[in-house]
Amino acid sequence: MKVLLAEDNIVNQEVVKAMLGQRGIDVHVVENGKAAVQRVLSERFDLVFMDVQMPVMDGIEATLEIRRQESLGTFGRLSSEGPVPIIALTAHVLHQDRARCFEAGMNDFLGKPLDGDALTGVLRKWAPASGVSPLEANRGCPDAEGSFASSLVIWDREAFAERMLNNIAVMEKVRAIALDFLPEQIRNLKQAISGRNSEIARDFVHDIKGMAANLGALALKGIAEKIEQCIRSGLPVEVADLKQLDFDCKAFVDCLKGWEFA
The missing domain is CATH 1.20.120.160 (HPT domain)
Structure with missing residues (x-):
C-alpha cells in the first residue's frame, strides 16, 4: 500500500510516518500542498493524508486543484480506480472545519494528534486491503511542580x-x-x-x-x-x-x- 503524507512539520512527519510505516505502509512525504498536487497527479497512491494548514499551498487549495485536474482526466492512478481518497489532518475539529474539508473534495477527516484506532478505521474504510490492526492506547503520566504548573500533565x-x-x-x-x-x-x-x-x-x-x-x-x-x-x-x-x-x-x-x- 502506497500513501502520500503532505505535512510541513518535521516532528509531525516522523510521528505519522511511524504510525503508518509500522503498519507495513509505504509512506512518501511532501512538505506543502503544491508538491502534493504534483506527486498525486504524476504517481499512483492508494491514499493521501493531507495536512490542512501548510505553506506555499494549503491542504484545502491542494485538494481543490487535485479534484479539478482529476475532473479533466489527469490521474496518477488508473482512471478506472477513480479519484484518490484524500484524508484531512488537522487540529481544528469544529463542524465548520470539517465542512470546509469535505466541500474541497476530501473524503474523510482525522484530528490531531492521531488516534491509533481512528487511523485504523480510516485505513480499513478507504484501503480495506491493507490488513491493518487496531492500536490500543494507554494513558497516564506525572505532572510537574512549580509556580506556573499546569493542571494538565506535562507529558503523556x-x-x-x-x-x-x-x-x-x-x-x-x-x-x-x-x-x-x-x-x-x-x-x-x-x-x-x-x-x-x-x-x-x-x-x-x-x-x-x-x-x-x-x-x-x-x-x-x-x-x-x-x-x-x-x-x-x-x-x-x-x-x-x-x-x-x-x-x-x-x-x-x-x-x-x-x-x-x-
Whole structure:
C-alpha cells in the first residue's frame, strides 16, 4: 500500500510516518500542498493524508486543484480506480472545519494528534486491503511542580509510546528532532509576537500546538491553544501566557531528556 503524507512539520512527519510505516505502509512525504498536487497527479497512491494548514499551498487549495485536474482526466492512478481518497489532518475539529474539508473534495477527516484506532478505521474504510490492526492506547503520566504548573500533565508518555508502537529507534529519532525543533519554534513565535506579525505568529503557534499534541505534551498543547485563540481573535497575547509557554516547554523538554526508552 502506497500513501502520500503532505505535512510541513518535521516532528509531525516522523510521528505519522511511524504510525503508518509500522503498519507495513509505504509512506512518501511532501512538505506543502503544491508538491502534493504534483506527486498525486504524476504517481499512483492508494491514499493521501493531507495536512490542512501548510505553506506555499494549503491542504484545502491542494485538494481543490487535485479534484479539478482529476475532473479533466489527469490521474496518477488508473482512471478506472477513480479519484484518490484524500484524508484531512488537522487540529481544528469544529463542524465548520470539517465542512470546509469535505466541500474541497476530501473524503474523510482525522484530528490531531492521531488516534491509533481512528487511523485504523480510516485505513480499513478507504484501503480495506491493507490488513491493518487496531492500536490500543494507554494513558497516564506525572505532572510537574512549580509556580506556573499546569493542571494538565506535562507529558503523556505512555500515549506517545503507544503512538510510536513502542519502537525505541523511532522514539529516539522523534525525541532528537523535537529537542532541537520545539524550542526553536517557540523562539520564532515570540519574535513574531514582539514584531506584531500576527499571521506568522499564528502559523508558529499552530505548529507548536500540533507538535505538542503528537508528542503527548498536553500542558504545552493547552497553552499553545490558548495563545492561538488570542491571536486568531485579534487579542494581545498576555505576558503570563508566554511565561506559561516557556515553563511548559522546559518541563516537557526536561521529561523528554530524562526518559530512558529501553
